[in-house]
Amino acid sequence: MADSPEAIAGVADVDCSGKTVLITGSTSGIGRAAALACGRMGADVLVHGRDAAAGNAVVDEIESTGASATFFQADFAEVDAVEGLISSVRKATTGLDVLINNAGGFFRSGELTELGVEYTFHVNHLSPYLLTTELLDHCNDGARIVTTASGAHRGASLDLDRIESVDSYAAMWAYSHSKLANILFSSELAWRLGEADIEITANSLHPGAIPGSGFWRFLPGPLSRLVSGAGWLPGVTTVADGAAELLHAAFSPRIASVSGRYFASQRPQTPSEAARDTDAANRLWSYSADVLDIPEPLAAESTAE
Template identity: 40%
Template sequence: MPTALITGATSGIGRDGAVRLGEQGWHVLVHGRDEAAGAETVARVEDAGGTAAFHGADFADLDAVRAFADTVREAVDGLDALCNNAGLAINDYRESEQGFELHFAVNHLAGYLLTHELVDLLADDGRVVTTTSVAHRNGDLDFEEIRGNGRTGVPGITGAKQLAPLRRLGQATGVTERTGLGGFALYSNSKLCNVLFTTELARRVRDDQRVNCFHPGIIPGSGVGRDLAFPGSLVWESLDLVPGVSDSVADGGAALATLAGDVDANGRYFNKERPARASPSARDEDTATRLWALSADLVGVDANWP
């Protein structure tokens, strides 16, 4: 029976992907913060024909990530798929337990550290799948800000350097605050980190292992925007009402399950289940290597891994 760990599997894309793997006879380690929601995912996986167990952890705390990895090691002898799906999108500026901007901490550093801690459990033909977003195209990384302030850039609607005047205009006019999208730049930056992490890890894993990331679609029902402030939350949820704009949770879950299985691509960015081309900044190998080394330093591990 193949085994998968799916973070952020108590709702949305993660839950749907877990159930799909259950239908294929997988054992699924379900991660999240809500024990009751985790129990619901476990029940759905088992009803689908698989087996499952819930393990809770708050990824806003790197110590909790380390403890979670220890729990996984006690629970299973190996992993056929590690799915870094947990993530958040918020409007206001918040910091993690270790003082990192929360998007950067939860959406990137937690997955980076977890993969470091568990990569030796990965099967010879195992998969690492990371849920990113098309929003990575709106992102950029300020390495001085990361090093000095623990954040990838400054709050605003856009993180892209070439659109900095637009970000400043939005802040000066109050549009950013009124739309509830002040955190979108930092979210976009964290999603860019996901693609760069995939690029670098793919170069480092064993020959038969596969590392890929995917944009799951525009999915208001995924729950990723549950912490957005009004009116940004209203705009996000309203996308479901616009024909041809939004996708379904099932679209994202299907992509996650497919990439966790027998996909031969390595180091690729997918739009749902279709190979796609990431932004130029996401394909920059020097930036990927630099982010890798800095991330290792920030979480306290040797950068020479796996």
């Protein structure tokens, strides 16, 4: 299909037989579209989400193509649930070839999670951080780690004090800040993997502004209605286009050895200055381990200059 995500990404001919792919947030939107595409490409797909009925429906659709799929339920606002997901993935597979950190959201109201940090930051950054770092030794050589960030990171700067309170909560700032954290995490992960001579790549991406993904349901009423009907507006892309961004980063042979980059429109892009701050990336890495109460993964004294 010329309009399928894999065709748009230029990876329709990539044979994923024997590869295991975990896609978080894959019961709807671009995650679901990417999971279905991975099934068509022959991969064993690990589907993740909070809604078991939606997850099992995706599994059924993948299996109808002859591919293998399994659903894993976990709420990314709960540390124990993510730890359970990690344990389940380890038990169900012999290793991962692709991990796509796609789960996340935009949340109108502010609240603190069990870790004492703001909900958006926990769901969008801390849970992917925990999942990724605790599955690193379960990833096969040559594996790719892909994290869904956003162009919304521009304008934000890292503020680790502000996320420990919701007194001045602003939904758009919280989202933008969490997406900045996604890029900083991905680039720091890539650097530390390189320093440790581990043959795994890590990249982040902007999937586009996608009304059909369901993301915009989190926005205030009038804006949500405007954007949800705005498929004709410049810069607005489809769910298939957004899923193609995930597939390009995960499977394109052209970027097999590329790591530590931020992609948009299937091309490396330069993120904001704040997203290129190596000191901030290092601080975020250490802070995340501290707040999760885990040993610092891939411990290093400092980041590259």
